[in-house]
Amino acid sequence: MAGPSSYFRPENTNELSGAERDLVARRERLLGKAYRLFYDRPIEIVRGAGTKLYDAEGAEYLDVYNNVPSAGHSHPRVVEAISRQAGTLNTHTRYLGRGILDYSDDLLATMPAGIDNVMFTCTGSEANDLALRLAKGITGHQGVIVTRNAYHGVTTEIAAISPSLGGESTVAPWVRIVDAPTGDGSEFVRQVAAATDALRQSTHGLAAVIVDTVFASDGVVPGLNEPGSPGFLAPVVAATRAAGGLFIADEVQPGFGRLGSWPGSDSADNPGGRARSPFDLTAPESGLWGFARHGIIPDIVTLGKPMGNGMPIAAMLARRDLVETFGAQMRYFNTFGGNPVSIAAAQATLDVVRDERLPENARVVGAYLVSGLSSLASTAREIGGIRGAGLFIGVDLIDADGQPDEGLTIALLNELRRRHVLIGASGLANSTLKVRPPLPFSLTDADRFLAELDGALTTLRR
Known part of the structure; x- marks a missing residue:
């Protein structure tokens, strides 16, 4: 399948609920195979507010990915x-x-x-x-x-x-x-x-x-x-x-x-x-x-x-x-x-x-995130390079030999999705977390992301 392997793959269809399978099948029938979905279990998003998104069951997700609603969802x-x-x-x-x-x-x-x-x-x-x-x-x-x-x-x-x-x-x-x-x-x-x-x-x-x-x-x-x-x-x-x-x-x-x-x-x-x-x-x-x-x-x-x-x-x-x-x-x-x-x-x-001085917020919260990620990297061997400016940060994920780890990246994206944190990946090896949230992203949002990232990495080590 063309495109990053972090996209939803058809072989995972049997792991979905009946309603989810029906939506995926209908989407493919009507829109064709060129479209892609995120995550091994796609999400039906129905509402957004600020830095949060909500699925069809009303569950809240922290948006660490979407730069299109730069001023926040539904401002x-x-x-x-x-x-x-x-x-x-x-x-x-x-x-x-x-x-x-x-x-x-x-x-x-x-x-x-x-x-x-x-x-x-x-x-x-x-x-x-x-x-x-x-x-x-x-x-x-x-x-x-x-x-x-x-x-x-x-x-x-x-x-x-x-x-x-x-x-x-x-x-x-x-x-x-x-x-x-x-x-x-x-x-x-x-x-x-x-x-x-x-x-x-x-x-x-x-x-x-x-x-x-x-x-x-x-x-x-x-x-x-x-x-x-x-x-x-x-x-x-x-x-x-x-x-x-x-x-x-x-x-x-x-x-x-x-x-x-x-x-x-x-x-x-x-x-x-x-x-x-x-x-x-x-x-x-x-x-x-x-x-x-x-x-x-x-x-x-x-x-x-x-x-x-x-x-x-x-x-x-x-x-x-x-x-x-x-x-x-x-x-x-x-x-x-x-x-x-x-x-x-x-x-x-x-x-x-x-x-709302969102560029200033991006500078302050982005620096806070980089500091938090650097602290996490001191104990998490999976984190390699961290590069960022404001609320655009790349976090390289590496294996035990220090090489780009696409498999870990995919697993981490999906574990964070299970923890209600939405994020994407980029880079030639598809092994860089792309931290790119709406610009009103707060220090509280940053703390939540850092805690869930730490928890997700811990889970994947088991």
Whole structure:
């Protein structure tokens, strides 16, 4: 079965209740075999609130996985904004409208000077597809560089640069693959430079280097640099531009404050992140974006998943000159991209992220989690490396020889599910716990997760 072995497998069907078997069978009959379910015993989730999810029997689960409801499941301000706008108007962007312009002003004010235009889509996949379309059209080249287990979306074009979907054999011939960063990132920089040279010497040329700025699918690599200082992405950006390509920062997973505010900053000093000029890569609002950790300014930024707290909205942001050149070549329209209801959801979500200081919460609770995980690792030989920024943390699980342990990871995911804690895995070996909860995740939630993780590891040792 294609995809991580942590997904539900059909051979486990006989272990389900009659009602569960019926749902699984109906799902397969109606939706087909390409869809996947989590866990050896899937869960029917019917409700969510804050950092909790509830199944059909009313049992509560702690959500340590879902970054889409970034402001928390069913946040009342977002729900009210969606309901109000849905009861007023919902149409496309070929009419004048103030909401989309107000939100665009607000969103662009959180970006560095030079990122001047925003184009709306429905999903992160579409945003990356549009970014690649723009990069290829402007550079006149096709070549793209990605990391070995990258995931950037599901359109035909973007699936072709997402080796995590079907393996390296499924990527397009114009794609070059490099290892994800480790250590100080110097080997990553060297491999990107080599791939850049190889593409320049081929018929493909270099159109773009695209990275998820926390390398989520590669096992979570947030970077080790100080806020705003040149990290290992800076030389990659320089090499990309020298080769005539564009650098695309995929912020679909790390964006909107998940990696936390900068230490010592106070987001209350600049509550809206508005009209701050020139943009300061160490300023509180820059903590919204993963690329700012590396002190870089991308050519293109793509957003998605948490943008509307569950409503489908995403965007591509870019330099004005790039968008103007693209617009002179062709027109752009997306029937549902930037519709008034999705814009209302996005505006309410951004407001909540700032007003409730969720990036600051991510920094504080994330540091608490890393400290707790490090303490647990001192006695749990199964825990290897711990990498994280804010509420995006990767925890490597290893065997007695220190090698990635996919079997243990799968068993642990399912034991935590039995303990009503929901979490996922990532990495090339599918052996890294991906800690990525909604941003209101509290210290109490963190304590519960750490206690259940300790208990689950103890159970699996028996």
